Amino acid sequence: MTQTANTYDELSCQELVELVTDYLEGALPEELHTRFDEHIAHCTGCSTYVEQMRLTIAATGSLTLESISPEAERTLLAAFRDWKRSG
Numbered sequence: 001m002t003q004t005a006n007t008y009d010e011l012s013c014q015e016l017v018e019l020v021t022d023y024l025e026g027a028l029p030e031e032l033h034t035r036f037d038e039h040i041a042h043c044t045g046c047s048t049y050v051e052q053m054r055l056t057i058a059a060t061g062s063l064t065l066e067s068i069s070p071e072a073e074r075t076l077l078a079a080f081r082d083w084k085r086s087g
Protein backbone atom coordinates (compact mmCIF):
# COMPACT_ATOMS: atom_id res chain seq x y z
CA MET A 1 0.00 0.00 0.00
CA THR A 2 1.29 3.39 -0.93
CA GLN A 3 0.44 6.32 1.25
CA THR A 4 0.13 9.65 -0.43
CA ALA A 5 2.23 12.29 1.23
CA ASN A 6 0.27 15.23 2.52
CA THR A 7 1.74 18.56 3.44
CA TYR A 8 -0.97 19.06 6.00
CA ASP A 9 -2.63 17.06 8.73
CA GLU A 10 -5.87 15.49 7.74
CA LEU A 11 -8.95 16.81 9.48
CA SER A 12 -10.71 14.40 11.75
CA CYS A 13 -14.42 13.84 11.26
CA GLN A 14 -15.15 15.66 14.51
CA GLU A 15 -13.06 18.65 13.47
CA LEU A 16 -14.93 18.73 10.21
CA VAL A 17 -18.29 18.72 11.97
CA GLU A 18 -17.15 21.65 14.08
CA LEU A 19 -16.05 23.58 10.99
CA VAL A 20 -19.01 22.87 8.76
CA THR A 21 -20.87 26.13 9.34
CA ASP A 22 -17.77 28.20 8.63
CA TYR A 23 -17.17 26.09 5.53
CA LEU A 24 -20.67 26.70 4.23
CA GLU A 25 -20.35 30.40 5.01
CA GLY A 26 -17.12 30.51 3.06
CA ALA A 27 -15.46 31.73 6.24
CA LEU A 28 -12.64 29.19 6.39
CA PRO A 29 -9.09 30.18 5.46
CA GLU A 30 -8.15 28.82 2.06
CA GLU A 31 -5.87 26.11 3.42
CA LEU A 32 -8.49 24.86 5.84
CA HIS A 33 -11.14 24.98 3.14
CA THR A 34 -8.89 22.79 0.98
CA ARG A 35 -8.37 20.32 3.81
CA PHE A 36 -12.11 20.23 4.33
CA ASP A 37 -12.65 19.46 0.64
CA GLU A 38 -9.99 16.75 0.76
CA HIS A 39 -11.74 15.13 3.71
CA ILE A 40 -15.23 15.06 2.25
CA ALA A 41 -13.82 13.83 -1.05
CA HIS A 42 -13.01 10.48 0.57
CA CYS A 43 -15.29 10.40 3.61
CA THR A 44 -18.82 9.41 2.72
CA GLY A 45 -20.17 10.15 6.18
CA CYS A 46 -18.90 13.72 6.22
CA SER A 47 -19.86 14.28 2.61
CA THR A 48 -23.42 13.27 3.52
CA TYR A 49 -23.30 15.42 6.64
CA VAL A 50 -22.21 18.50 4.69
CA GLU A 51 -24.96 17.89 2.17
CA GLN A 52 -27.53 17.58 4.95
CA MET A 53 -26.27 20.83 6.46
CA ARG A 54 -26.58 22.49 3.09
CA LEU A 55 -30.19 21.31 2.82
CA THR A 56 -30.94 22.39 6.38
CA ILE A 57 -29.57 25.84 5.69
CA ALA A 58 -31.50 26.06 2.45
CA ALA A 59 -34.67 25.11 4.32
CA THR A 60 -34.22 27.35 7.33
CA GLY A 61 -32.09 30.15 5.94
CA SER A 62 -29.98 29.77 9.05
CA LEU A 63 -26.38 28.75 9.56
CA THR A 64 -26.65 28.04 13.26
CA LEU A 65 -25.81 24.63 14.60
CA GLU A 66 -29.03 24.89 16.60
CA SER A 67 -30.68 23.84 13.37
CA ILE A 68 -29.36 20.37 14.13
CA SER A 69 -30.72 18.68 17.19
CA PRO A 70 -28.17 17.56 19.76
CA GLU A 71 -29.61 14.08 19.37
CA ALA A 72 -28.92 14.06 15.64
CA GLU A 73 -25.40 15.30 16.24
CA ARG A 74 -24.74 12.59 18.83
CA THR A 75 -26.04 9.95 16.46
CA LEU A 76 -23.78 11.24 13.74
CA LEU A 77 -20.68 11.32 15.92
CA ALA A 78 -21.44 7.83 17.21
CA ALA A 79 -21.65 6.66 13.61
CA PHE A 80 -18.27 8.24 12.89
CA ARG A 81 -16.76 6.40 15.82
CA ASP A 82 -18.23 3.16 14.57
CA TRP A 83 -16.84 3.65 11.08
CA LYS A 84 -13.44 4.48 12.48
CA ARG A 85 -13.38 1.89 15.26
CA SER A 86 -10.28 0.20 13.86
CA GLY A 87 -8.36 3.43 13.89
Ligand SMILES: [Zn+2]
Pocket residue numbers: 012013016039043045046047
Ligand atom coordinates in the same frame (compact mmCIF):
# COMPACT_ATOMS: atom_id res chain seq x y z
ZN1 LIG B 1 -15.13 12.31 7.88
